[in-house]
Amino acid sequence: MKHDVTVELAGGKHIKFETGRMAKQASGAAFTTSGDNAILATAVASPDPKEGIDFFPLTVEYREFTYAGGRIPGGFIKREGRPSEKEILTSRQIDRPIRPLFPEAFRNETQVVAFVYSADKENDPDVLGINGASCALALSDIPFHGPVGAVRVGLIEGNFIVNPTYAEREKSELNIMVVGTADGIVMVESGSKETSEESVVSAIEFAHVEIKKICAAIEELVKLAGKTKRTVTPVEVDQEYLGSLKAKVGERLSDALDTQKHPKFESYALVKTIKDELKKDLPEGDAAAGKKLSKYYELMRESIFRDQVLNDRIRPDHRAFDQIRLVTVETGVLPRVHGSALFTRGETQALVSATLGTTDDAQRMESYTGEFKRRFMLHYNFPPFSVGEVGRMTGVGRREIGHGALAWRAIEAVLPGEDESPYTLRVVSDILESNGSSSMATVCGASLALMAAGIPLKGAVAGVAMGLVKEGDKYAILTDIAGAEDHYGDMDFKVAGTRKGITALQMDIKIMGITPQIMREALEQARRGRLELLDTMDATISSASEQKSAFAPRIHSMQIPTDKIRDLIGPGGKVIRGIIDATGVKIDVDDTGRVNVASSDADGLSRAIQMITDLTATPEIGKTYLGRVVRLAEFGAFVEIFPGTDGLLHVSEIAEHRVKEVKDELREGDQILVKVLAIEGNRIKLSRKAVLREQRAKLGLPEVPEAGEGQRSAPRPAQAQTQAPEPGNIAEDGDDFDDDDDDDVEDGPDTNGEDEAEPNFNRADGVAPAAPAGGRPAGGPGGDRRPGTRRRRGGRRPGQGGGGGNAGGGGNRPSQG
Numbered sequence: 001m002k003h004d005v006t007v008e009l010a011g012g013k014h015i016k017f018e019t020g021r022m023a024k025q026a027s028g029a030a031f032t033t034s035g036d037n038a039i040l041a042t043a044v045a046s047p048d049p050k051e052g053i054d055f056f057p058l059t060v061e062y063r064e065f066t067y068a069g070g071r072i073p074g075g076f077i078k079r080e081g082r083p084s085e086k087e088i089l090t091s092r093q094i095d096r097p098i099r100p101l102f103p104e105a106f107r108n109e110t111q112v113v114a115f116v117y118s119a120d121k122e123n124d125p126d127v128l129g130i131n132g133a134s135c136a137l138a139l140s141d142i143p144f145h146g147p148v149g150a151v152r153v154g155l156i157e158g159n160f161i162v163n164p165t166y167a168e169r170e171k172s173e174l175n176i177m178v179v180g181t182a183d184g185i186v187m188v189e190s191g192s193k194e195t196s197e198e199s200v201v202s203a204i205e206f207a208h209v210e211i212k213k214i215c216a217a218i219e220e221l222v223k224l225a226g227k228t229k230r231t232v233t234p235v236e237v238d239q240e241y242l243g244s245l246k247a248k249v250g251e252r253l254s255d256a257l258d259t260q261k262h263p264k265f266e267s268y269a270l271v272k273t274i275k276d277e278l279k280k281d282l283p284e285g286d287a288a289a290g291k292k293l294s295k296y297y298e299l300m301r302e303s304i305f306r307d308q309v310l311n312d313r314i315r316p317d318h319r320a321f322d323q324i325r326l327v328t329v330e331t332g333v334l335p336r337v338h339g340s341a342l343f344t345r346g347e348t349q350a351l352v353s354a355t356l357g358t359t360d361d362a363q364r365m366e367s368y369t370g371e372f373k374r375r376f377m378l379h380y381n382f383p384p385f386s387v388g389e390v391g392r393m394t395g396v397g398r399r400e401i402g403h404g405a406l407a408w409r410a411i412e413a414v415l416p417g418e419d420e421s422p423y424t425l426r427v428v429s430d431i432l433e434s435n436g437s438s439s440m441a442t443v444c445g446a447s448l449a450l451m452a453a454g455i456p457l458k459g460a461v462a463g464v465a466m467g468l469v470k471e472g473d474k475y476a477i478l479t480d481i482a483g484a485e486d487h488y489g490d491m492d493f494k495v496a497g498t499r500k501g502i503t504a505l506q507m508d509i510k511i512m513g514i515t516p517q518i519m520r521e522a523l524e525q526a527r528r529g530r531l532e533l534l535d536t537m538d539a540t541i542s543s544a545s546e547q548k549s550a551f552a553p554r555i556h557s558m559q560i561p562t563d564k565i566r567d568l569i570g571p572g573g574k575v576i577r578g579i580i581d582a583t584g585v586k587i588d589v590d591d592t593g594r595v596n597v598a599s600s601d602a603d604g605l606s607r608a609i610q611m612i613t614d615l616t617a618t619p620e621i622g623k624t625y626l627g628r629v630v631r632l633a634e635f636g637a638f639v640e641i642f643p644g645t646d647g648l649l650h651v652s653e654i655a656e657h658r659v660k661e662v663k664d665e666l667r668e669g670d671q672i673l674v675k676v677l678a679i680e681g682n683r684i685k686l687s688r689k690a691v692l693r694e695q696r697a698k699l700g701l702p703e704v705p706e707a708g709e710g711q712r713s714a715p716r717p718a719q720a721q722t723q724a725p726e727p728g729n730i731a732e733d734g735d736d737f738d739d740d741d742d743d744d745v746e747d748g749p750d751t752n753g754e755d756e757a758e759p760n761f762n763r764a765d766g767v768a769p770a771a772p773a774g775g776r777p778a779g780g781p782g783g784d785r786r787p788g789t790r791r792r793r794g795g796r797r798p799g800q801g802g803g804g805g806n807a808g809g810g811g812n813r814p815s816q817g
Helices: 085-101 126-139 166-171 197-225 239-256 264-280 287-312 398-412 438-452 483-488 516-538 562-569 571-583 602-616 689-699
Strands: 003-008 014-019 028-034 037-049 058-064 108-118 149-156 159-162 174-180 185-195 327-331 339-345 348-357 363-367 370-374 376-381 424-433 462-471 474-479 491-497 502-509 554-559 586-589 594-599 624-633 636-642 645-650 671-680 683-687 744-746 790-792
Touching (some): 003 197, 014 126, 014 197, 058 085, 058 126, 085 108, 085 174, 085 502, 108 126, 126 149, 126 174, 126 197, 149 166, 149 197, 159 197, 174 197, 185 197, 197 516, 239 287, 264 287, 287 462, 287 474, 327 438, 327 516, 376 438, 398 424, 398 491, 438 516, 474 516, 491 516, 562 571, 562 586, 571 586, 571 602, 594 602, 624 645, 636 671, 636 683, 645 671, 671 689, 683 689
Parallel strands (some): 376 424, 645 683
Antiparallel strands (some): 003 014, 014 028, 037 108, 149 159, 348 424, 462 474, 462 491, 491 502, 586 594, 624 636, 671 683
């Protein structure tokens, strides 16, 4: 029979839980929807316990089918293959909060499966996956101390948002997934943009209000359609047997667990020796007695640890609760990689390398939303030798993917934008030793390696793992927890960030009763530890290296007009391939006109940049270019400033003096500097005169006045007379009156259709030409006037007599109007 309930969350968003219509043979099934997102979650447990194991055999599978978003998978097979990284991470997000809520004695093999059948491409269905799995377990007969509810919280302009859309998450300062029961929080996973500790706690408190609504709705559905839970016999503790073990070897074991006195492997060896001695006292061949001894020996170790921390206020290695182990930092340890760091904290060590690549190296991702590229990758490897063990080295496990994703979130928040650093980045962390949080060592090492590679991070990032031991009202918060403190403690709380705030956070809680006050104390203690780590890291490298590795590609980014993209690519890619073949570079062009040119050869990079610039350049008003004269005309010259782009250099802009014939100044093929004066549509107006003036000003030389300003830049040659001057028009020395005025009267037509000065009167070199053949010498009487020249009228030079013009002064010639 079908039953359903709906819960309304803050902001008017709804989640609907339905059961009784689908997957009725599963132990529990819930069809969970929100908008157009729909997932089916099922829970099944085997009827009998699995023999010979001392752990709970739980598996969780989450899948996002591409058809849910209306897509067909890529590739040749055209069906979903192995789980994607997103699916694995969501499976872990379902597993981690529900695992502590099963009875300790439950050993039946259990599987939770969540399939995404419909996706609206606006809201992430992973939240529904957690809620649906919780509902399926609550409805089933499987013993489960739930239900749990899950919400994602965003922070936009100071306001918290429940389950933000993909678009809202892009703008959000905080992206935090919170899972909890009606009584408390059990898991937190967060990425943020250097958010304050107080904002994180406030977001968790806000989320818990919504979680309670989800838990209440699931419990309502359980009342309508839930099954009776199976009975599980609780684990009984033989206190008398445990007491006898403590009396016999308690003090020796406590000493063996002192890791200040005994290093890790020496401590392990002493613990094993004590256990082996106890085994000798057991009846030979009694497997049950040996199993009981192993179980209670482990309980005794846990009891000693918790008693020392809560009552004696002593950690296994005798550190203060807020003390970080010895940290050493090295950079540049691998000669051929682009950036490397060796980060060691206590008995945890990470060798981290950074590789710089181009856009072609970005990771192509596919999901139901479509294809996209990721330009930052962080991979985490945990070989068995890091903990002194022998193990099979097969594919990457879920734990490695999860730890790598946590470090990725911590670093991704501080990466420079593509405009500032166009590199594709790959960081690999190889854990060489482990006794404590290797994921937080990865965060520190990744930050160091990227800065050593020359990547300008917004800030250095460090991470620290926090622990909690709590019984009743007693609790102890531990900084930089080691292996035993993680294993026997009640909380694993990893915090990464910069000096400004948190960039990533992950919290797994094994018990209820973690109050906001405890979280605030833990976050503040983590902040102090983070700052201490940053101080140590900054002492080695505090900013991006100015010089990149000689083996790293150099990338030059440039922006070209979108209408020039086809010119750069050319027909069939001929032009861009030609540049690549000629220079050996890699060139990436996107639809916005952004061009990345990459090469490890500086000369090839420089040549490729120049070739692209020449092909795609556009003129700018006021900018000077080295151009080539391609054609002469009567009114000026056409100068090519870019390949295929030329402008007009008018005759009046060729030189600082008057130019009669363009060919007197320029020849085709000449290279000259010109400045762009104006751009009118496709017409470009150029000036050589402006460049000459700027050069003259830089050299501190006097300006050359233009003709028509009442001055000449060179001595003016005398003009020959074709007829005897009339009385009164000859100066006392026999010369014509010179005219310093601008009132020229044309005696002949101008070859350019404009008023024209005497030829070569304003030569830049200031040298007057020789008199024409047959004429009188300069300054002498007589001679023929050349066609096209003009006479001047005006006053005498100073000291040569009467007033100017026709004002009636003596010696003036009449008007030639």
